[in-house]
Amino acid sequence: MLSAEEWDAVRLSLAVAGRSVLVSLLPAVLVAWALARGRFPGRMLLDAVVHLPLVVPPVVVGWGLLMLFGVRGPVGGPLNDWFGVRLVFTTEGAALATAVMSFPLIVRSVRLGLEGLDPGLEEAARTLGAGWLDRFLTVTLPLMSPGILAGAVTAFAAGLGEFGAVITFASNIPGETQTLPLAIYSATQSPGGEAAAGRLALVSFALALTGLLLAELLGRRLGRWLGRA
Amino acid sequence: MLEVAVRHRFPGFALEAEFGSPGAGVTALFGPSGCGKSTILAAVAGLLRPEAGRVVAGGEVLLDTARGVSVAPERRRCGVVFQDARLFPHLSVASNLRYGLRRAPRGATTDAEGPGFGEVVELLGLGGLLGRRPLGLSGGERQRVALGRALLARPRLLLMDEPLAALDAGRRAEVLPFLARLRDAAGLPILYVTHALDEVDALADRLVLLEAGRVLAAGTVEALAARADLPALARRRDAGAVIGCTVLAQDAARGLTRLGFEGGELVVAQRPGLAVGTRLRLRLRARDVAVATEAPRGISMHNILPARLEAVVTAGEAEAMLRLRVGPTALLARVTRDSVGRLGLAPGMAVFALVKSIAFDHAGPG
Numbered sequence: 001m002l003s004a005e006e007w008d009a010v011r012l013s014l015a016v017a018g019r020s021v022l023v024s025l026l027p028a029v030l031v032a033w034a035l036a037r038g039r040f041p042g043r044m045l046l047d048a049v050v051h052l053p054l055v056v057p058p059v060v061v062g063w064g065l066l067m068l069f070g071v072r073g074p075v076g077g078p079l080n081d082w083f084g085v086r087l088v089f090t091t092e093g094a095a096l097a098t099a100v101m102s103f104p105l106i107v108r109s110v111r112l113g114l115e116g117l118d119p120g121l122e123e124a125a126r127t128l129g130a131g132w133l134d135r136f137l138t139v140t141l142p143l144m145s146p147g148i149l150a151g152a153v154t155a156f157a158a159g160l161g162e163f164g165a166v167i168t169f170a171s172n173i174p175g176e177t178q179t180l181p182l183a184i185y186s187a188t189q190s191p192g193g194e195a196a197a198g199r200l201a202l203v204s205f206a207l208a209l210t211g212l213l214l215a216e217l218l219g220r221r222l223g224r225w226l227g228r229a
Numbered sequence: 230m231l232e233v234a235v236r237h238r239f240p241g242f243a244l245e246a247e248f249g250s251p252g253a254g255v256t257a258l259f260g261p262s263g264c265g266k267s268t269i270l271a272a273v274a275g276l277l278r279p280e281a282g283r284v285v286a287g288g289e290v291l292l293d294t295a296r297g298v299s300v301a302p303e304r305r306r307c308g309v310v311f312q313d314a315r316l317f318p319h320l321s322v323a324s325n326l327r328y329g330l331r332r333a334p335r336g337a338t339t340d341a342e343g344p345g346f347g348e349v350v351e352l353l354g355l356g357g358l359l360g361r362r363p364l365g366l367s368g369g370e371r372q373r374v375a376l377g378r379a380l381l382a383r384p385r386l387l388l389m390d391e392p393l394a395a396l397d398a399g400r401r402a403e404v405l406p407f408l409a410r411l412r413d414a415a416g417l418p419i420l421y422v423t424h425a426l427d428e429v430d431a432l433a434d435r436l437v438l439l440e441a442g443r444v445l446a447a448g449t450v451e452a453l454a455a456r457a458d459l460p461a462l463a464r465r466r467d468a469g470a471v472i473g474c475t476v477l478a479q480d481a482a483r484g485l486t487r488l489g490f491e492g493g494e495l496v497v498a499q500r501p502g503l504a505v506g507t508r509l510r511l512r513l514r515a516r517d518v519a520v521a522t523e524a525p526r527g528i529s530m531h532n533i534l535p536a537r538l539e540a541v542v543t544a545g546e547a548e549a550m551l552r553l554r555v556g557p558t559a560l561l562a563r564v565t566r567d568s569v570g571r572l573g574l575a576p577g578m579a580v581f582a583l584v585k586s587i588a589f590d591h592a593g594p595g
Binding site for chain 1: 382
């Protein structure tokens with residue numbers, strides 16, 4: 001049904017979105033924690049910076065990454081010179097661009113979960129002898145897991161379709177950085193590509209729907225496990 | 230042995246309270262909402278750091294701001310029972326109960342082992358709930374689980390912050406006996422925050438009376454209840470002396486129960502449930518006690534006690550609180566100021582105390 005090249009795009013999209021979630025999940029949980037519970041100078045600034053990718057054109061984010069992580073950039077230069085790691089025009093680079101774009105989605109979702117969590121429960125754990133890590137692992141983390149799950153699924157689904165930042169930072173290389181939306185774009189640009197574009201669009205649609213249904217199902221199970229339902 | 234001294238300022242409110250408690254038994258912190266009683270509890274638990282304060286429990290200094298000592302709450306071993314139970318919703322009742330137990334210090338470093346898991350489950354009647362989640366429990370059941378969870382953490386003292394305040398009357402009546410059993414079984418000092426006098430009567434040994442952030446008075450429940458000069462207590466509708474009684478006899482033929490107290494006897498409509506010899510504590514509400522300067526005759530009341538008038542204290546615009554002695558026992562009577570003038574009531578007079586009724590709904594084990 002799909003050509004080898006089209007399957008590549010599907011596989012690549014899943015790989016890029018998956019990696020982006022893996023990369024951003026832990027920092028996003030920490031940032032959400034700091035924003036929800038922390039009282040430090042610059043909290044509002046951090047809040048604004050985290051949310052920038054939601055409001056800045058994705059092309060601008062891609063351009064910013066290019067400036068920072070390009071082989072002559074302040075971060076990309078040393079990475080390339082010292083470790084031989086190059087991010088521009090690579091799958092890893094596509095994952096990085098996707099991670100930056102979906103970061104605020106995870107932060108928002110985790111933070112919502114955290115703000116709905118009664119701090120009194122952590123106090124109760126404390127009076128029962130639980131130190132901070134113990135409390136975090138046995139009370140806070142389980143109770144915020146629905147927020148983390150929802151954030152991860154949303155970020156994954158959105159990551160499958162990230163276009164602007166990826167094409168700017170990682171370019172449109174079949175088999176390397178050509179994810180589903182980039183493949184669809186290329187198909188629409190080539191003569192006679194309408195059929196391929198249609199097939200890929202259907203795949204996109206099916207993946208998104210499956211993701212959302214799965215998230216709903218997992219969320220319900222988690223809710224029951226947490227004693228909410 | 231517990232010593233507490235706390236000073237803390239909030240916007241528009243200053244707390245400065247100091248009290249002690251000799252050991253096992255319930256010390257009730259009693260006062261209106263916003264008098265600072267919950268703040269004191271939070272300071273003892275370590276959940277609030279007061280500007281200045283000192284907390285010593287069982288010889289161990291938990292807080293001493295003067296010396297810069299403040300033990301972390303997780304190492305204070307103060308079992309806290311919150312008004313809203315605060316059970317962990319993602320854990321079963323059994324796991325909630327074991328949460329503190331698992332983290333309790335092992336070995337006999339401080340005191341003897343507390344009651345075991347099975348004992349606590351038995352004591353609080355939790356056997357049927359162990360596999361359930363907190364969400365499916367009634368308010369009363371939740372509070373019983375919270376009591377067990379706190380007790381199983383092997384605390385050196387128990388702190389209870391209005392544990393019954395969120396429950397309706399039926400649930401309160403359901404949990405109160407469990408609290409009394411826990412008090413007797415735990416053998417721990419318990420600080421009990423409440424604004425309900427019936428909980429004080431049923432549970433407390435000692436009372437710390439708080440108003441607007443200060444300690445008005447502290448002492449045994451009996452001693453404080455018999456004081457006519459404490460407006461925080463005297464203003465209440467159910468103000469009155471608390472006396473310890475023993476059931477002397479059940480007179481089925483006349484349908485009466487005889488109760489003895491130090492200095493006299495009371496007769497009440499028969500309460501067959503009380504075995505002879507049972508000790509209990511009764512509140513004689515001041516508004517249910519009248520006085521007469523001569524022995525009344527031809528009167529339906531059973532309880533006419535010769536008494537000596539000790540003090541007359543003005544209570545409000547038109548009323549006065551009288552403190553009477555029947556032998557060593559003090560009673561309070563609330564009369565109008567007009568009556569004081571009409572009868573020429575003055576300290577030292579011999580009078581008769583007429584007890585109209587006795588509030589059994591406030592009865593607690595003596």
